Amino acid sequence: MDPILVLVTARDADEAARLARVLVDERLAACVNIVPGVRSLYRWQGRVEDAPEVLLLVKSVRPRLEAIVARVRALHSYSVPEVIAMPITGGSEAYLAWLAAEAAPEEP
Helix, strand or coil, X not given: CCEEEEEEEECCHHHHHHHHHHHHHCCCCCEEEEEEEEEXXXXXXXXXXXEEEEEEEEEEEHHHHHHHHHHHXXXXXXXXXXXXXXXXXXXCHHHHHHHHHHHCCCCC
């Protein structure tokens, strides 16, 4: 079922929790870890920014990626939120089976 790890940064802990709750409640993700205390340095509109952020580690499956991106874009406070995905190429077979079952798209 092609497990993926999606990275999303949020402005603060409240926004991160809200995004995580929606993604899990809507079964777009099996699990979301919220990692506070991230410091991001990035170029934005011709300037280098240095800002505190909160990182979300979203565990899901490849068929859910488009819906995750759309949901984050709809709910996020940033005009260009970070949403990047990486394949999960290995790990605990039991965990990956659970992840696939919890984030699997619903069948009609």
